[in-house]
Amino acid sequence: MSKPKLLIVEDDEGLCSQYRWAFPACEVLLAHARAQAVALVKREIPPVAIMDLGLPPDPDGVSEGFATLSEVLRIAPQTKVIVVTGNGERQHALRAVATGAYDFCEKPVAIEVLRTIIDRGLNLHRLEDENRRLLAAPARSPIERIVSASPGMLKVCRDIEKIATTNVPVLLLGESGTGKEALARAVHDLGPRAAQPFIAINCGAIPENLLESELFGHERGAFTGAVKQTIGKIESAHKGTLFLDEIGDLPHPLQVKLLRFLQDQIVERIGGRQKIQVDVRIVSATNANLEDKISQGVFRGDLLYRMNAFTIRIPPLRERGSDIMLLANFFMNRFNQEFGRSFRGFTEHATHAMSSHDWPGNVRELENRLKRAVVMAERRLIDAVDLELAVPGAELPDLDIRSARLRAEREVVQEALLRSNNTLAVAARLLGISRPTLYGLLDVHGLGHGLEAVGASVDAGETTVQCDQG
Secondary structure, three states, X not given: OOOOEEEEEOOOHHHHHHHHHHOOOOEEEEEOOHHHHHHHHHHHOOOEEEEEOOOOOOOOOOHHHHHHHHHXXXXXXXXXXXXXXXXXXXXXXXXXXXXXXOEEEEOOOOHHHHHHHHHHHHHHHHHHHHHHHHHHOOOOOOOOOOOXXXXXXXXXXXXXXXXHOOOOOEEEEOOOOOOHHHHHHHHHHOOOOOOOOEXXXXXXXXXXXXXXHHHHEEOOOOOOOXXXXXXXXXXXXXXXXXXXXXXXXXXXXXXXXXXHHHHHOEEOOEOOOOOEEOOOEEEEEEOOOXXXXXXOOOOXXXXXXXXXXXXXXXXXXXXXXXXXXXXXXXXHHHHHHHHOOOOOEEOHHHHHHHHHOOXXXXXXXXXXHHHHHXXXXXXXXXXXXXOOOOOOOOOOOOOOHHHHHHHHHHHHHHHHHHHOOOEHXXXXXXXXXXXXXXXXXXXXXXXXXXXXXXOOXXXXXXXXXXXXXX
């Protein structure tokens, strides 16, 4: 097997020579400035990179280093970038990690420590790459627009493939948001009527006084406002498929008329006398328990028996196991492309929250939460907060030492801002740090969001700002 590529972005020739012999298990790629680093990343896509923040033409600052880091992560967000910082520049390292760097190492560099970090980065990259391949392989079921790898949902897809070639009515049972319309469309697309119209109507979304006209059409003058002849949905679906969504909400008088149509495939427009023969396949769907509705006298049993020659029950998302994360990654990648974002995955909290959530809105709820998160999230990984999901057992903190330090640091900074009434000079004195260092911490922890927009006011020599405490 070929050696994994390791990109070194460093302007110090002595360190470059040291790195070159220190990592014999890797193919070392050297870059001394941003342009070289970007060119190598575009060509080689290295799994791991070591990057010094002090790069020319700003070797004594970090502006060029952060610009290089941002560009590298934009081009290859899966690359694990290990940032090297000078002694006493921990705030820059934390800012780099918040920007998207994988880890950091302080100078003077301990090669053994750096080698361990690189090995972990290579292993993580390998696991993520394998995960991406696995997600890509079963990402789509045999039916277009259905993303699943769960046995229950794949059985539904196989059943749809089988019955699509027949011409009998199909009843789809499932909770709201489980994909009933996508499956109805698949019944049409996989059958002999694929080239003909697919007409969908939601029986619960149209007022009862308009629904009959929508289904069966009307003649001019049939009622007040009927100024022209209108073809109904059933007639429009001639030779094709009519999808009746939320059939359980169909008013009782229309159930009688629909039953008559199912028996002889003849429609009469409202106000008309002509009997119109049509050839339509009926696919209906509901999230209601039709048996209960029959026992309550609000749904006709003979209509149900006409509609359910084939009944397919669609499992809710909470019963589809790994499909939750499969769909989450699918939607994240889709919305990354749609909105020009570059999220790499999910935090442990997000994964835990999604796996534990009951998903009452099913796939539609997951899609909407992912869309909002991709638009609104500010870090490289989507967190449970971005998805507006609670984390079960959130009282148990992450025991990773760096995460614990960051949490403690954020809490102390927040407390200082609270005690100082958001007066930065006073907060800096309480923390025992300089004001520029405090600015850096506010940036790292996202506590300074909106400083530029809100601005600062000077009162008796103290700078006071309004900032988000949350």
